[in-house]
Every structure is written in C-alpha cells, then in structure tokens.
Amino acid sequence: MPEYKAPLRDIQFVMNELLDMPGHYANIPAYAEVATPDMIDAILTEGAKFCEQELAPLNRTGDIEGCTRHDDGSVTTPTGFKEAYAKYVEGGWPSLAHEEDHGGQGLPESLGTVISEMVGSSNWSWGMYPGLSHGAMNTLDLHGTPEQKHTYLSKLVSGEWTGTMCLTESHCGSDLGILKTKAEANADGSYAITGSKIFISAGEHDMAENIVHIVLARLPGAPEGTKGISLFIVPKFLPNEDGTPGERNGVVCGSIEHKMGIHGNATCVMNFDGAKGWLIGPENKGLNCMFTFMNTARIGTALQGASAAEASFQGALAYAKDRLAMRSLTGAKAPEKAADPIIVHPDVRRMLLTQKCFAEGGRALVYLAAQQNDIVKKAESEEERKAADELLGFLTPIAKAFLTEAGYEATNLGVQVFGGHGFIAEWGMEQLVRDTKIACIYEGTTGIQALDLLGRKVLMTQGASLRNFTKIVHKFCQSVEGDEQMAQFAAPLAEVNKEWGDLTMKIGMTAMKNREEVGAASVDYLMYSGYATLAFLWARMAKVAQDAIAAGTSEEDFYKAKIQTAKFYFARVLPRAKGHAAAMVAGADSMMDLDAEHFAF
DSSP states (O other): OOOOOOOHHHHHIIIIIISOHHHHHHTSHHHHTTSOHHHHHHHHHHHHHHIIIIIGGGHHHHHHHOOEEOTTSOEEOOTTHHHHHHHHHHTTOTTTTSOGGGTOOOOOHHHHHHHHHHHHHHHHHHHHHHHHHHHHHHHHHHHOOHHHIIIIIHHHHHTSEEEEEEOOOTTTTTOGGGOOOEEEEOTTSOEEEEEEEEEEETOSOSSSSEEEEEEEEBOTTOOSGGGGBEEEEEESEEEOTTSSEEEEOSEEEEEEOOOSSOTTSOEEEEEEEEEEEEEESSTTBHHHHHHHHHHHHHHHHHHHHHHHHHHHHHHHHHHHHHOBOSOOTTSOSOTTSSSOBGGGSHHHHHHHHHHHHHHHHHHHHHHHHHHHHHHHHHOSOHHHHHHHHHHHHHHHHHHHHHHHHHHHHHHHHHHHHHGGGGGSGGGSHHHHHHHHHGGGTTTSOHHHHHHIIIIIIIGGGTTHHHHHHHHHHHHHHHHTTTOGGGHHHHHHHHHHHHHHHHHHHHHHHHHHHOTHHHHHHHHHHHHHHHHHHHHHHHHHHHHHHHHHHHHOOSOHHHHHHHHHHHHHIIIIITTHHHHHHHHHTSOSHHHHSSOGGGSOO
16 A cells, blocks of 8 residues: 655645635634644644554555445444544544534634545545535534534534435436435424435444434425425434434435445445434525535545545655666666666656646645635625635536546556556555545536536626636736746746636537537536646746745755646646647537437447
C-alpha cells in the first residue's frame, strides 16, 4: 500500500497564501476569535497524525475484509474500523465545524473540509461513516423542528450517532420523482414509513450506538413527481426520554451491495417496514430540504476526486523514484545502478505531473468552494452571503463532476506508473481506481451535474452565474498585465475565459431551436469549465509562488515546483479544453439521428 503522508505544506500554501484563510476567518466575527492561526495549525497537525497513523493502515484491511451482514440484519465493519471511530469521537473530530449550541466547537466549515480531505486520502471507505453525518446535521439544522434538533443534533454532532441519506430505489436511479416509499400518518403525529431504499452508504454498522436515516417518501394523495415528495427522520433505535437509544425501529439492512470498490463501507439495501419517522420541513417539499444534504455531499464527493489524486500521486511518485528500468534517452542518470529510476523518462513525468496538477488544483478548487460556504453561513452582510451563495452554486457541479473525473484519471495513471505491479492488489494502486470510480456516479452522475451546470446554473440565469465568475478571472488577468513572467499564464487564461462566454452564447442560441442541444453539449461544456477553472487557480498559484521567490524565501524549491507545475498544466492539460470546445458546438445530430433499434444488429 502507498504510505500516506498528509501534504501539510501544500495545504498551508492553499489556505494561507492562495486563499488567505487567516484574513478570511478574521473578517467573519463568528470565526475571528476561535479560528486563529495557531489553533488552525494545531488542528491540522493533529488531524494529519490521526489520518497517517490510525486510518491509512486500515485502508487495505477494509478492502480485503469488507463488511459482514448477519442474519439479524446487523453489520460488522472491517477489523480496526470501530476502534478508529472511537478514537475519532474521543478526539472531538465530529464536532469540529458544528454549532456550539449543539455541542460543536464552532470552527469553520472550511477547516472541516481540510480534515475531510486528509481522511479521504488516507481511507475513503472509513471516512464515509462520519462523512454522511455532516449532511444529516446540516439538513436538521436548517429544516428540523426545535424538538428534532434537541433529540438528534447533539448526538450526531458528538459522533455518538451517525446519519445517512436514503434517497433512491431500485427502479429510480436519479429520477426521484418516481420513488414508491410511502409515509402514512400515525395517531401520535409520527408517520409509518414503508419501502426499500438502495445504495445506502453506512446504512448499517457497528461503529455508533444509533443511526439516523434521512428518508424521502410520499404521503397519501401527494402530487405526482418531485412535487409530491416529503422528507422524514427515521432512527434505527427510537430515542428514549433521556436521549438514549430505546426500542428497535422497523428499519433493517436487507443486504450489503457487492461493489466494485469502497468495500470497507457498508452500502446497504435498507428495508422500512412501518418504521416510525417524523416529518422534516413542509409536506411535499422534501426534495427542497434534501438538497441541503445533497449539496453538502456533492462538495464532499468533489473532495474524493482530489483526495484520490493525492493518494495515487504519492504512491506513484515514491515508486517512480525507486523503480529502475532502462536508461534515459539523453544518457545514464544513475550510472552506478543497473538502470535509471523511471522518473527520468518523459512519459512517466507526464503521468506524475498530470496527477500533481489534479491533486493540487483540485485542492485549491474545493477549498475555494468551502471558503464560499463559510461566507454563506456566517458572513454578516446579506450582500456578501448572496454573492458567495451564487458563486458556490456555480462551482459545485464543476467541482463535483470535473474533479471526480480528474481523480479517476489520476488513479488510473497511478496504476500505469507502476506498470504490471500496479495491477497487483498488494501495491494498493488498483484499489484507488476501484474506490474512486463511484465518485463519478453517486450524488449525481457527471451527466446530471453537467445538465445542472449548463441548463440550470448558466442558461436559466441567462449566463449571469458564468459572467460573475468570468469577471473574477478577467480582473485577475488585468491585475497581472505587464508582468512578463505571468504572460505565459495570463494570455491563454484570458483567451479561454473569453471563449467560455462565446461558446455559452452559441449553445444557448442553438438550444432555442432544439433543446436536445443542451444535453448533447453539457458534458463537454462541464469539462471545458473544469479545465478553465483550474487554469485560473493554477495561474493564481503561479503568481503567489513568483511573488514569494521575488520577496526572498528559504523554500525556493517549493515555489519553483509550483511554477513548473503551472507551466505543465498550461502546456499539456489546458489544451484539452479545445477538443471539448469543438465537440460541444458540433450539434446534437451525430448523437440523436441514429435510431435506438439500429445501435446494434
């Protein structure tokens, strides 16, 4: 297995130098006193230690052992998972970024995101158990009644209980408007929930004393489609008056899904048989409330792409420095050895630098999104909150879909760097491929995120959300005019930024005549948007690094590596956007003209 080492220097670079998180926290009164630089550094150091020492060693164990379902529907997690979770709770990690009113520490959501990145890179399967709880907490905090918050939030915040999201069913997929799970009113004000949900991550396990399911169901007489869905809280054990778990509820794990990856996480079929639940939010507005959970999960899934790229890059880099094969084309670089380390070969460097681009660029994008989330939640100015919410809404589908596709590519490159050894399980590289593929699928597939970006976020706002972002990019390009060193980044970035708007207008015009054009262009549009967004962030990182070197630094090698990686991104990765540009305006006919029955004979 690759030996995971938390990339604290790069994390600090993005937080402190690129995004100025210290200034960001100081400008938000809720965080000014608690999120001090010393406090943040201490938390990051301890978080890194926990992930490196406790979680990373369990990653392969979880993959090999998987989870075991017993005849009574209970589930046992892999060796060491339960004990690691107990240490996680003891360390106060679940409560880090939650409200003090419910037992949280009141620290920024963005700091929680950084810890989640380290958890994800070290052991994604394990991290899903506490990870799903964050969405449950956010949903209850925004939409729950005071009684529901009193009963459930403090237990979820402390980590004593965990949460899940129960959305889809075997016939639904992402089309939740056709779900069949029903909810019928009980005399005591609760509801009886009956139906089956599939793909429920952490749906049953032995790590916490209770599991709180957030469930979509349909009330009698509810409107058809998504307008007739309500949201319910359904605990595994019904809470007693004193808050302890009481009687077993009518919800049980029917089976564990046999999956391509993330074997250490119990992905369950959950059967609800008249299970007692309580309505969250208004009747028939469940999907609106659930978007709180789903948006939280989408940023978390974007993080999986960046986390996986980092983990695979670390493994591939260490191997490439050690593995000997052939000689450099320009002469032996290690003449004292039988062959040169493979890192001397251009194609190996291509793969490693691509991984590095996606890992470090992805980190910057997710942290930028998390920073906007802080502002949405805690900024005092309504104007600031509104602007941040719009930017976050625009970035979310890009981050979720582009970074998971990029992360999956990075893990495949990791296998390729290892050659035949990458295909062998004990090296751990193929596990990263299998674990990461799901990120392109759950919380809305790449295609669904693409439709959300192009259809809802861009075209339905007449391009306003795109213009808000491209203005930010334009101002950055203007700010470095006359800087000769930055010209290599600013000029192509400005070109892509302008082309982004032009392409959007073209698609919008053709879509007015044929709505299929939106679906035909959407994935290429999203990928183009991802490459453009990372170009902006890499240009900014190059500028920060350039300024640090000019000011004088003892870490010149670190900053030079940033600039060189930015050069690689602009020379070798950003040109991919041109292919997506050509494809997105090629029209829908090449996709739609072939009759379905003629695809094969």
